[in-house]
Amino acid sequence: MSAIQVEHYLKRAADFSYVVLLLRGDISHRYSSALLAIHAAISYSDALRIGLGDNRLGRDDHNAAADALKQILASSNLSDETGLSHLRYLLSNKSLVAYGDQRIGAKDFEMVFTKAERFAKWANGIGTKLNIEGWINDNQ
Numbered sequence: 807m808s809a810i811q812v813e814h815y816l817k818r819a820a821d822f823s824y825v826v827l828l829l830r831g832d833i834s835h836r837y838s839s840a841l842l843a844i845h846a847a848i849s850y851s852d853a854l855r856i857g858l859g860d861n862r863l864g865r866d867d868h869n870a871a872a873d874a875l876k877q878i879l880a881s882s883n884l885s886d887e888t889g890l891s892h893l894r895y896l897l898s899n900k901s902l903v904a905y906g907d908q909r910i911g912a913k914d915f916e917m918v919f920t921k922a923e924r925f926a927k928w929a930n931g932i933g934t935k936l937n938i939e940g941w942i943n944d945n946q
Contacts, residue, residue, distance in 0.1 A: 809940025812857040816933075816942055819849035823926060826919065836915050840903045843922035844896045850929035851875055851893055857938035858882060868897050882936060889928030892921040 822842045829839035851871050852863055858878045863871070872893050879887060899918060902908065933941035 808856065812853050812933075812938060812940035813942060815849045815853035815856065816940075819846045819853065819926065819929075822846035822849060823922075826922070830919055833912075836912075837903060837910075840910075840915050840918045841900070843918055844900050844903065847893055847896045847922050847925045847929075850926055853941070854878075854929055854933060854938070857933060857941060858936070868900065869894075872897060879932070884932065884936070886928075886932070889925050889932065892925035892928065895921045896925065 823846045826839045826843045826846065829835040829842075832839070848868055848871070855863060855871065855875055855878060860874055860878055862874070872890055875893070876887060876890055879890075896918065899914075903910065903918065930941075
């Protein structure tokens with residue numbers, strides 16, 4: 807595990823999340839902010855995985871990342887998997903937000919933001935609870 811890598815992914819997640827906060831209310835940038843919210847969750851997931859010893863981060867298959875995170879958490883004897891449902895929701899909507907040809911409604915965008923916030927809170931709690939080296943909880 808590399809504390810420097812954990813910090814890198816956490817800083818990336820915080821950067822994406824900050825821009826989401828700036829753009830979230832601006833209807834003309836809702837696709838950008840939703841995609842950044844999803845990428846923030848991916849970065850939090852990557853930080854957890856690296857911090858828990860997974861060196862097999864896949865650059866393309868983010869859905870596999872949720873499965874890998876679930877496995878790692880199970881081996882850590884952690885039963886709190888509530889954040890995984892938020893991550894799976896976000897990952898399942900990534901292509902729709904980034905490339906889809908369907909109109910996305912305001913409620914759907916709000917759900918992306920809500921799920922991203924909940925996943926970030928959960929990830930920060932897990933990183934802190936497991937005392938992952940390099941974890942900087944931005945909620946403290």
